[in-house]
Each structure stands twice: as structure tokens, then as C-alpha cells.
Amino acid sequence: MAGAPVGGNRPARGKKAGIRRPKQRIAIRIDMTPMVDIAFLLLIFYMVTTVFSMPQAMEVNLPPKTEEDQILKIKESNVLIIHVDENDEFYWNMGRELPVLMKADSLRKLLVDQNKANAKLNTLVIVHKDARYKSMVDILDEIDLIERSFNAATARELEVTIKEFNDPSNDRYDEFKARRFSYRYAMAPWEDRDTRIIDKVLSLQGGE
Amino acid sequence: MRIKKKRRMGVHIDMTPMVDIAFLLLIFYMTTTQFKPPEKKSVDLPSSHSQISLPDKDVINVTVTKEDSIYVEYIIKRTVTIDGKDVSMPTRIYDEATVHNVGDYINGARVRNPRAFLVIKADKKSSYGTMEGIMKTLQEQNLSRFQIVTSMEQDI
Numbered sequence: 160m161a162g163a164p165v166g167g168n169r170p171a172r173g174k175k176a177g178i179r180r181p182k183q184r185i186a187i188r189i190d191m192t193p194m195v196d197i198a199f200l201l202l203i204f205y206m207v208t209t210v211f212s213m214p215q216a217m218e219v220n221l222p223p224k225t226e227e228d229q230i231l232k233i234k235e236s237n238v239l240i241i242h243v244d245e246n247d248e249f250y251w252n253m254g255r256e257l258p259v260l261m262k263a264d265s266l267r268k269l270l271v272d273q274n275k276a277n278a279k280l281n282t283l284v285i286v287h288k289d290a291r292y293k294s295m296v297d298i299l300d301e302i303d304l305i306e307r308s309f310n311a312a313t314a315r316e317l318e319v320t321i322k323e324f325n326d327p328s329n330d331r332y333d334e335f336k337a338r339r340f341s342y343r344y345a346m347a348p349w350e351d352r353d354t355r356i357i358d359k360v361l362s363l364q365g366g367e
Numbered sequence: 368m369r370i371k372k373k374r375r376m377g378v379h380i381d382m383t384p385m386v387d388i389a390f391l392l393l394i395f396y397m398t399t400t401q402f403k404p405p406e407k408k409s410v411d412l413p414s415s416h417s418q419i420s421l422p423d424k425d426v427i428n429v430t431v432t433k434e435d436s437i438y439v440e441y442i443i444k445r446t447v448t449i450d451g452k453d454v455s456m457p458t459r460i461y462d463e464a465t466v467h468n469v470g471d472y473i474n475g476a477r478v479r480n481p482r483a484f485l486v487i488k489a490d491k492k493s494s495y496g497t498m499e500g501i502m503k504t505l506q507e508q509n510l511s512r513f514q515i516v517t518s519m520e521q522d523i
Contacts, residue, residue, distance in 0.1 A: 191382070191386065195382070195386050195389065198386070198389050198390055198393055199389055201393055201397075202389055202392055202393040202396065205393065205396030205397055205400055206392075206396055208400060209396055209399065209400045210401070213401075213420065213421065214412060214421055214516045214517065214518055214519075215415060215417045215418065215419060215420065215421065215516070215517050215518065215519055216417065216419045216420065216421045216422075216486065216514040216515065216516055216517070217415055217417040217419065217514060217515045217517055218417075218419060218512075218514055219512075219513055219514065219515055220511055220512055221502060221505060221506050221510075221511040221512075221513075222506075222511070223506070223509070223511060224506055224507065224509075243495075286495045286499070287495065288494060288495060288496030288499065289494050289495070289496060290494065290495045291491060291492055291493070291494065291495065292413065292431070292489050292490070292491060292492070292493045292494065292495050292497070292498050293413040293491035293492070294495065295495050295498065296413040296414075296415060296491070296515065296517060297413070299415075300415040300416055300417065300517075300520075303415075303416070303417065304416050348499065
């Protein structure tokens, strides 16, 4: 069946040269099964190895080195402090209040509520050295998400798309810029004082 | 009554359309596949909602493993002489660094490629102290812009 000879039945040329017989046409059938097998094998290989979820990136801009004259004074009532201790437990407090333990997944609600309640809110994030890096990324991510959703809401209010809102070549860019929400936050190193505060909170909790 | 004898027919299915589709898919997957660059240390990325995609070239990669060791990795073009001709060949540089000298390695890489992005890829279980140290070093070296690699988080 496979690869039958082409024109195999051609009559031998000889005595009867001159009389031409019509060529006999034979349909060629190539067995495609092995090729298809290989094709499917490759197909399965590529399907399994393809990674569709490429990693994302988060942009981080560090503030320049602090100099004495750059220190900003902020009212304590406008400061939201988030502590993350070495066991990745989250605590929050305003100003000088005593920190309160909270769940990591209620972070978004807390940040949204506090930002809606106080437009001048500044957030101070203090993470313990032995906490996991994931906690920091979670906080930065929530802050970024709030920033984006607040700006999306403002864009909707102004009846422009978020793309136009962020476009610097737009005529109304200055107007947009004034309305743009940018989250004010800072990261501070964990100090002994923070350990004392959290220990106090934990001992009070244990006493109850 | 005569019972008609069942006639057995050889069923012939035309496989051509199936094979066409199979090849189409094969070509699609072959062209879209991007093989992961070989990693000497695997890291488990934290997740985020960010939608910025990672640049795929001109990257200085700082990897922090879950044991808190730091590696600086980048690709340079090195000129190699083959048969009397100068050929530039991309070479991967892979250095182990510490929290204190990571800035020097990054600056060394930036001298070779000033356009390179700084990308930090840290394991989600690595300690924050390491990252804090790296960020402090970067701040002192005026490398204030960088990106951190995360995987996609689905819920919104």
C-alpha cells in the first residue's frame, strides 16, 4: 500500500515501439499514521510545557536618602501605623493608641475605611526583620490596589477612561493630576520600642 | 422470509481535518512557547494584583532565596575571537552577593548596560530583614527605582 511504485506497470519498450499505450495511473497512498503520531506527541509536549502565566512586576520607588531638612512633620492623629511582627501577625493603630491585632485579609478594608475617613492619612509600615517578605509585598500590593481603585473611581466620576486619566499628553492632565490620589506611606525600621509595644499588647491579651 | 445478511463495511474516517487542526495547534504552541530561562535557584514568588509585565531583556536580576542568600544575575555581551573574527556572545554572569555588597555588583552590571532594569525576585518565605537590607543599600547607592517580581493573584 505505502509508496506503490509510480508507473510500475509501464510496458517494456521493445519491438512495438511506435505504438504508445496510455500510461496506467496508480493512486499513491502514503500512510500518514506515524507522522500524525509524532505531530500529536509534539503537540502534547508543547501544551504541557507552555507557561501562560508570566510573572508580573511591581514597581517600587525608594525615596532618596533622607536629609535633615527633608523631615516632614505630620499630626499624630493622621498617622496610621501597621506593625507586622516576627510571626507575620498584623497590628494597627492610629497615632499613639495601643495597637490592635487584625487579620491579614482585613487589611484592605481597614486601609479603605481609614482613607475614606481621613483624607490626610499617612500610613507608616513597620515590619519586623524576621517577618516574611510576603507580608511586605501584601501591604504594598494593597496600597497599590487602593491607589488604582480610587483613581478609577475619580476617572469614572469625570467620565473619562482610566487611560485618558493617566495620559500626560491629555489637555486636562493638570486637572486630573490635582485629583489624582496617591497613597502617602512610609516604611520604617522595626525598633526595640516596637517590640515593647507589641509585647505589651500580647500580655494584655493574655490577661483577659 | 429471507433474512438479509449484514454486510460488513470497512469504516473509513477522513482524518485530514483532525490532522490539520492538530498541526495548527502544534504550530501555535511551538511559536508561543517561551522556555523558562534556567534557574540555578528556584524561588516561590509572592502574589500581587499588579498588571505591569516584566521586561524580558536588559534586566539585572537579584534573586533572594528562602534561605536568604542573594544572587546577582545578568547577561553581558562578551567578545570572543573565533577563527580570527570577533564575535559577541551573550554570557550569563552569576554572582553570590551579601546584603552589603549587592549594590556594588548591581553598579558593576549597570556600567556594562546602563539601560538595564533592576528586578528583584525574592522568595515569599525569605525574611523581610534581607529585603530591608537590600533596599537600604540600594538607597545609599541611589538605585531608587526597581521592580519586584510577583505572580498573579486572581481575586479582585
